[in-house]
Amino acid sequence: xxxxxxxxxxxxxxxxxxxxxxxxxxxxxxxxxxxxxxxxxxxxxxxxxxxxxxxxxxxxxxxxxxxxxxxxxxxxxxxxxxxxxxxxxxxxxxxxxxxxxxxxxxxxxxxxxxxxxxxxxxxxxxxxxxxxxxxxxxxxxxxxxxxxxxxxxxxxxxxxxxxxxxxxxxxxxxxxxxxxxxxxxxxxxxxxxxxxxxxxxxxxxxxxxxxxxxxxxxxxxxxxxxxxxxxxxxxxxxxxxxxxxxxxxxxxxxxxxxxxxxxxxxxxxxxx
Ligand code: NAD
Numbered sequence: 001x002x003x004x005x006x007x008x009x010x011x012x013x014x015x016x017x018x019x020x021x022x023x024x025x026x027x028x029x030x031x032x033x034x035x036x037x038x039x040x041x042x043x044x045x046x047x048x049x050x051x052x053x054x055x056x057x058x059x060x061x062x063x064x065x066x067x068x069x070x071x072x073x074x075x076x077x078x079x080x081x082x083x084x085x086x087x088x089x090x091x092x093x094x095x096x097x098x099x100x101x102x103x104x105x106x107x108x109x110x111x112x113x114x115x116x117x118x119x120x121x122x123x124x125x126x127x128x129x130x131x132x133x134x135x136x137x138x139x140x141x142x143x144x145x146x147x148x149x150x151x152x153x154x155x156x157x158x159x160x161x162x163x164x165x166x167x168x169x170x171x172x173x174x175x176x177x178x179x180x181x182x183x184x185x186x187x188x189x190x191x192x193x194x195x196x197x198x199x200x201x202x203x204x205x206x207x208x209x210x211x212x213x214x215x216x217x218x219x220x221x222x223x224x225x226x227x228x229x230x231x232x233x234x235x236x237x238x239x240x241x242x243x244x245x246x247x248x249x250x251x252x253x254x255x256x257x258x259x260x261x262x263x264x265x266x267x268x269x270x271x272x
Contacts, residue, residue, distance in 0.1 A: 001041070001243050002015070002017055002040075002041040002042060002043070002240045002243060003015060003041065003043050004016050004243070006182050006223070006225055008134050008157040008158065008182055009155065009157055009180040009181070009182075010134060010157060012104070012133050012134045012157070013072075014044070014072055014104070014105065014134070014158070014182065014225060015042075015043050015044035015072050015225075016219075016220055016225050016226065017042070017044065017216065017220070017225075017226055017227070017228075017239075017240060017242070018042060018043075018044030018045055018046050018072065018074070018225070018226075018227040019033065019034065019037040019042050019044070019045050019046065019227065019228070019229070019230075019236065020046045020186065020227035020228060020229035021033060021034070021045065021046065021047050021051060021053055021057060021229060022048070022051050022186075022229055023051070023229070024051070024053055024056075024229065024231055025053065025056075026052055026053040026054075026055055026056045027056055028056075029056075029231055030053040030056035030057060030060065031056045031059055031060040031063070032060075032231070033060075033230070033231045033236065034056070034057055034060035034061065034064070035060045035063065035064055036233045036236050036237075037236050037240075038060070038061070038064040038066050038071070039064075040236055040237045040240050041240060042236075042240060043066070043070055043071050043072060044071070044072040044073075044074075044227070045057055045061070045071065045072070045073055045074070046074045046160075046186075046227040047073070047074065047075050047076075047098075048075055048076035048078065048107075048109055049075060049076060049077060049078045049081070049090060049093070049094050049109075050076065050078040050079075050109060054075060054094055054097035054098045055097045055098070055099075057073070057098060058097065058098035058099040058100060059099070061073070061098075062099060068100065071104075072104045072105070073098065073100065073103055073104050073105070074103070074104060074105040074106075074107060074160075075094045075098065075103055075105075075106060075107075076106070076107040076108070076109040076138060077090050077091065077094075077106065077107070077108060077109060077119060077122075077123075078090065078109055079109060079110050079112050079272065082108070082112045082115040082116065082118070082119040083115055083118050083119060083122075084118045084119070084121055084122045085122075087118075087119045087122035087123070088122050088125070088126070091103075091106065091122070091126055091131070091132075095131070101131075102130070102131055102132065102133065103131065103132045103133070104132070104133045104134060105132065105133070105134045105135070105136060105157070105158060106123055106126060106127075106132040106134075106135050106136075107135070107136050107137060107138045107158065107160060108120055108123065108136075108137045108138060108140075109138050109139070110138065110139045110266075110268065110271055110272075111137070111139060111140050111141075111144040111268055112272065113272070116137075116144070116148065117147075117148060117151060117152070120135075120137070120148060120152055120156075121152075123135040124152065124153055124154050127154060134157040134158065135154065135156060135157060136156040136157045136158030136159060136160070136181070136182075137156045137158070137159050137160075138159065138160040138161065138186070139160070139161055139162075139266075139268040139271075140156075140159050140161070140268065141172065141268050141269065142171065142172055142175045144268070145159065145175065145176075145179070145181070149179070155179060155180070155181065156181055157181065157182060158181065158182045158183075158184050158225070159172075159176055159181050159182070159183055159184065160184040160185075160186055161183065161184070161185070161186065161268075162185075162186055162187050162263055162264070162265045163183065163184075163185035163186065163187075163188060163219070163224060164185065164187060164188055164189065164190040164194065164215065165190070165194060165197075165200070165215060165218070165255050165256075165258040165259065166190060166194065166258060166259060166260050166261075166262040166264075167259065167260075167261060167262055167263055168256055168259040169183070170259075173222075173224070182225060183223075183224050183225070184224065184225040184226070184227065185219050185224050185225065185226045185227070186227065186265075187264060187265060188215060188216060188219055188226045188227065188228050189212050189215055189216075189228050189229075190264055191264060193264065194211065194215065194258075195210075195211040195212065196211075197211065197258065199254050199255065199257075199258060200214050200215065200255070200258075203247065203251050203254070203255070207245045209242070209245060210238060212228065212235070212238065212239060213238060213239070213241065213242050214247070214255070215255075216228060216239060216242045217242045217245065217246075217247055218247060218252060218255045220242065220243075221246070221247055221252055222252070
């Protein structure tokens with residue numbers, strides 16, 4: 001079901017499917033999207049300080065009537081706040097905006113050169129002090145993870161990266177699996193850019209599912225946590241309705257074969 005969870009290396013449960021809210025406006029837009037998702041059974045929301053909508057996310061959760069502890073909330077420290085003390089301060093701001101007393105998952109948003117290790121130390125501190133149930137990174141390549149893990153005390157529990165049928169991240173995924181780091185897909189739907197692909201359309205026809213649903217199902221069967229974004233109630237519900245069919249191994253391979261190592265977002269080695 002939509003409330004099925006991945007189990008992180010510290011035992012914390014993270015729902016496989018969540019709502020992404022990048023570019024969703026603070027206020028009614030994000031409040032309505034999060035409420036619709038919670039009503040549809042979502043128990044996982046992905047925001048970031050950078051998205052400037054943490055207040056609305058927090059308000060929606062509060063007003064939804066779903067107990068806080070039943071919802072998995074992720075937020076992220078933005079690049080301009082990286083560093084030890086500045087991250088602790090940024091976390092406090094996020095917590096206040098969300099109106100919460102803990103976060104489920106706090107991520108280093110991008111591997112800012114020369115800074116991400118200090119930033120991560122602050123995450124370790126927050127974890128040890130009980131303010132976050134899990135910590136992790138985002139947009140880390142293998143070399144960033146190796147560099148971080150050579151020194152860190154607590155291995156990251158999650159790496160959230162761009163991941164979709166045009167960017168299947170095979171090596172990174174294998175590396176993460178080997179180290180029990182849960183891979184999480186951002187822009188899983190390639191922001192809508194794949195829906196006329198003939199392979200996806202063919203599979204979609206067979207199951208009576210949309211291409212978006214086929215892609216999200218492919219994420220789940222690959223054991224990748226996924227956080228599609230939508231503000232349209234119909235699509236928010238559609239994106240959650242992916243637990244009643246199963247792609248064959250052959251179909252999984254056909255979708256894998258759409259890979260072109262093509263990014264739509266920034267390159268983690270060259271983003272600043
Ligand atoms: P996405 O791949 O989730 O695509 C979202 C877009 O796809 C929507 O705006 C809509 O146009 C379309 N769409 C969604 N559901 C649909 C459906 N059922 N049918 C037809 N069209 C549909 O793109 P995203 O928002 O970039 O990524 C998802 C989330 O990942 C973000 O909201 C954010 O939470 C996270 N993210 C993280 C990073 C990072 O650096 N860590 C970067 C980008 C996004």
